Structure formats: structure tokens, C-alpha cells
Amino acid sequence: MSEPERLLPQPTDLTRPFWEAAQNHQLTAQFCLACRQAQFYPRPFCVKCGSEKIEWKALSGKGRIYTYTINQRAPNAFMKTRLPYAVAIVDLDEGVRMMGNIVDSDLADIQIGKQVHVVFEALSQTLKLPQFTLAPVTPPAR
Secondary structure, eight states: OOOOOOOOOOTTTTTHHHHHHHTTTTOEEEEEEETTOOSSSOOOOOOTTTOOOEEEEEEEEEEEEEEEESSSSSSSSHHTTTSSSEEEEEEETSOEEEEEESSSGGGOOTTTTTEEEEEEEEEESEEEEEEEEEEOOOOOOO
């Protein structure tokens, strides 16, 4: 039996720069050239000052879990094969929030405030999805 088909994001003119960067393992967000505000999700103008002078910039991909949930019920057949799975809202170091799954991590280790970093899941030949994984814990210096 084959795996159920996954629903794929559909890039638009507005979101295409985000998806093209993700294809190259780079997480990006929009930055306003007028007020220097970072924003995500993509919009055609700055939500702080209204300027249309927006550019895409690379992010570090590092952040902390703001909140999360462990899903025990799947919204579709594909995600049913991944149960249980974690979905988190991540506060990225550059000041924007993104949502993504916490992958390649023990679900019991996920906590609010834990550090994460971006990883990319290949969805197709031309589309990679940013996800997050728990950052390794560094032991305190002696």
C-alpha cells in the first residue's frame, strides 16, 4: 500500500521568494526598508508603517518555542501516518514568529522556551518545507 499523498504549499508571486530560498536551505522573512521592521507571513507592504519598500533577508533559523501542541488526531490521511506529531510557534531570533512541526526530536523533550533551529523537509523536487528541531543542549562550562 502506498503512502497517502501530501497536500503541498502553492507558491504565489508574493510567497515565491520564501519558497525559492527554502529550496536552497535558507529561511527568510520580509524586512521593511523604511522602518526596519521584520515581518512574516509575507505581505505586499509593511504592517508597521505601510511602506511598500520590502525586501527579503536571510534569517539565522534559530529561535525558541513560544508555544506548541502534540497532535494525536490528524487533519488528513498523510498526517495520520505521522501521529503523534508536534506543531510549534517559534519566536525566531530576528523577531518574527513562524509555525512549523518539531521533527527529529523526542516529543517528551519539547518545552516552551526550548531552543530550536530550522531544518528543511523535501516535499518534492522543487519544494522544501521549513521545519524545526530541538537544538542540542550544551553542558554548562566548568
